[in-house]
Amino acid sequence: MSAVKFIALLLLACVYTSHVSATPRVVASIAPVHSLVASVMRGVAEPELLVSAGxxxxxxxxxxxxxxxxxxxxLIVWVGRPLERFLVKSLHTIGNPGAQVAVAELPGMDLLKLRRDGVESGGGFVESRATRGADPHLWLDPRNARLIVTYVARRLAALDARNAQQYAVNARATIARLNDLDARIERQLAPVRHLPFVVFHDAYQYFERRYGLNTAAVIQSDPEASPGARWILDVREAIETEQVRCVFAEPQLNSALVNTVLEDSGARRGSLDPEGADIASGPEGYFILMQRLADSLHGCLAKP
Structure with a gap:
């Protein structure tokens, strides 16, 4: 091969590499956030998922x-310190804070405080005396999901002007779907919103508030620590006094505790998953996750 041809091929390769690398490389921390980012990037590129499903x-x-x-x-999109503690040190080491988006810190994000997952004698939760930070499960309110979509679309357009119009089109389509999903779930859950239920851990506060649901107790207040015997007795008492119909397990967590609180209670067993452990990653994941939550709650609570 002549030197002239070699140089020409090298220049062509450089042009091609530059063209390919113009598409932003995006990492999203967890599946629900990844799904929303993937919806905005549909037809342009696929973000990388850090914490795999399950x-x-x-x-x-x-x-x-x-x-x-x-x-x-x-661009790195994550929830923030309350959820992905494993990322905090690494992101500090990497530097470049301008490339990092903690969605919990977005302007206008509607955050709820973490609850001390106790059960009052009259039912319901007791607030923590000291603020322990924000509840990180913010994606379970579609209004927060809309904010994430809007912000990510703007950031991507700033990084990749060539595809800015596509990001905007995708964002509008995703927000329209989120509005439809929100209205559909609200209608679906309206008949059961007053009925008390028990969840495995306190991951559903945003979903509860959005749709007016009635959580009577939580089995495991800290996902990293098992509850004591006194706590389990309190949950069993709440099931009886509140006439709880359903106790919901989670696929990733200790189902033996659910069996313990259900024993001789007459309540039914269901399953909820706040992150979609068995849902394929991609643009549809968020919508499947939210609809499954609604279907599981309605399917169990609506039974007499």
Missing amino acids: SSPHAFALAPSDMRALYDAD
Whole structure:
């Protein structure tokens, strides 16, 4: 091959590489956030998911390949300190805070405080004396999801002007779908919103508030620690006094505790998953997750 041809091919390769790398490299921490980002990027590129479906962000550890993805990313979208503690030190090490988006800190994000997941004698929760920070499960309110979509679309357009119009079109379509989903779930759950139920851990506060649901107790107040005997007795008492119809387990967590609180109670067993452990990653994931939550709640609570 002549030197002239070699140089020409090299220049062509450089042009091609520059064109390909113009598309932002995006990393999203957990599946629900990844799904919303993927919806905005549909038809342009696919974001990388850090915490794979079925893994818990409470116990996740970064692999070397994860660190490389974070170093190479043009945009990192995560919930924030309350959820992905494993990311805090790594993101500080990487630097470049302008590439990092903690959605819990977005202007206008509607956050709820963490609850001390106790049960009052009259039912309901007792607020923590000291603020323990924000409840990180903010994606379970579609209004917060809309805010994430809007902000991510703007950031992507700033990074990738060539595809800015596509990001805007995708964002509008995603927000329209979120509005439809929100209205549909509200109608679906209206007949059961007053009926008390018990959940495995306190991950559903945003969903409860949005749709007016009635959680009577939580089995495991801390996802990283097992409850004591006194706590389990309090939950069993709440099931009896509140006439709880359903106790919801979670696929990633200890189902033996659910069996313990259900024993001789007459309540039914259901399943809820705030992160979609068995849902394929991608633009549809968020919508499937939210609809499954609504279907599971309605399916169990609506039975006489």
